[in-house]
Amino acid sequence: MKLNVTAQDVARLARVSQSAVSRTFTPGASVSEETRNKVMLAAQTLGYRPNALARSLITRRSRIIALVMSYLENQFYPLVIEKLSQKLQKQGYHVLMFISDLDEADAVLTEILQYQVDGIVMASTTLSTALAKTCADAGVPVVLFNRVPDTSALARHSTSSVTSNNYLGGRMVAELLLERGYRRLAFLAGLENSSTNQERERGFNDVLEEAGLAPYRREVGHYSFSGAQEATRKLFCSGPYPDAVFVANDHMAIAAMDVLRLELGLRVPEDVGVVGFDDVPQAAWGSYRLTTVVQSVEDMVSATVDLLHEQMQGEVNSRNVIVPCRIVERDSVRLHPSPDTAKSHQ
Amino acid sequence: MKLNVTAQDVARLARVSQSAVSRTFTPGASVSEETRNKVMLAAQTLGYRPNALARSLITRRSRIIALVMSYLENQFYPLVIEKLSQKLQKQGYHVLMFISDLDEADAVLTEILQYQVDGIVMASTTLSTALAKTCADAGVPVVLFNRVPDTSALARHSTSSVTSNNYLGGRMVAELLLERGYRRLAFLAGLENSSTNQERERGFNDVLEEAGLAPYRREVGHYSFSGAQEATRKLFCSGPYPDAVFVANDHMAIAAMDVLRLELGLRVPEDVGVVGFDDVPQAAWGSYRLTTVVQSVEDMVSATVDLLHEQMQGEVNSRNVIVPCRIVERDSVRLHPSPDTAKSHQ
DNA sequence: CTGAAAGCGCTTACAG
């Protein structure tokens, strides 16, 4: 079988012009039924498939979307890859993966731009918004996923974003914990400079403040498993212990629960309540049954795709879409206030 | 800023030919220091980046590798995406993601081929080997990841693969379990027709047979979490219970452990020993501490990339690389034979 | 509806 079958080859066999071949493979182009049939037959026998690269070169649309991520340890992100990729595939787009740490960011950016991608989804907490701006300047739509552009005014105008309502989520967590009688509320932070982390913490703190309270303790887990273990140990290194901890995401919350129960011998939720954020599949696993704030990956992905389309169609205005979130109650927060129980086991 | 800066634009500004521009961006091409400097300066001021699509069209190398997967629920696969993507990026290649169920396989294939990818990594258990053959026929290198080509002789010659030593892994599990005094050994299968599952089971069964034993019970979990829960319930629906179960992968083993302990009130490893396969990060989590067979993602990815390069350089012979694996002992298998303990708690 | 022709942005012999 000949390796690179071109439209020219098909045209020759079908005894039509190369244009005719191109037209039968271009949805909406005008070809007679007869020509189309001749072409299809020839294409079939030769095993012809249009060269997407050549097409992209001339149409100036690659139908490729770059997806930039920094790490997949947190199961939330694989979910995003899966849903985004599937959704985009259905619309004839494809996802080019870029895994990037902060230090390689510039190289990655150049590569992305070279591939003439139609859009970029940045789901990496560590990449600076300045990079997003560079892309936007190059005329490539950018949507920030699960983070918000930083306060630099320049960036704001050129970049869209989708996040869940992190602030409200943080508030809901504090409200729940307070209602259930927890009083010494700690916060286990993710990355200090991540907008997601900041919003969640701000919502949490605001409710505490409104109740005349303050965060009891605070440590940083850097969104990593081992970081969260370490932070949990610090949070509970001396009494009186916090009686509840809001962890900035599920991935870290699970690490925290293991330390609490297995290393420190504390009971969840009796001795200490734990709440996470994301609702990754593991949060529902029997050994954790984590009460957490649900971020709908589907909704966030839908919004992302919509935003991408808007920008690709030349919308000038960028938008920051905020997807609603809600708490799912499992077993890591007690159902009724019973502060005595909590105290009697420390 | 002008959006599409071309080599022509740079040439004009630098007062050199377009060829000169191309050469300074082609590693190894002969350009004088002086010309290169003029070009670089002009490129810098215009913000020029070579168009990878145009380059690919003429060099016939896209430097894109397609990665086909079916689902990312099992954390093993996100790890593969991460490592493979990073490794390939370092070599100037990029990963185009394809998430595909069995029924969309043909469509996916066509799209892959249209993008003129330089190679394909198939890490989907569900895609038939026939598809791999089609790609190989089209002259595109294919390497099967974590699976082996089926017995069709045609496929064998055109497709490489990398797996860990699943057969030996299965044997090691049976040997460990027997040595620790477990006698009623059950197998919780993944997908019946997956080569990975078959090999693991065959190794396991062979050792039992050599010891004059047979698998005590067997159920199928389809590599899914809920499937594994269901299968575990069936395995333990009537006494005498199995005293150990080898689960075809960690993802299912974790589901099984939760059912065993939380639903059935059995202790692991005292009442029942559990062994998995893969060593995903979750297997090491405190609540599971799963004893399992380690498949090195790094090693498998390295082998995959090597195989890809071989085939891209026109190697005619395909190879099936088998990466060694080993057992990591944690706490889901007891350390010493003590069959009495196991019996007294059923 | 159809074909000839121009052109997308590059690389690479070829001749100097």
Add this chain to the structure above:
DNA sequence: CTGAAAGCGCTTACAG
């Protein structure tokens, strides 16, 4: 080392 030119495989006005 350098430039003019051909060509990668397509799409799309343009004229018929």
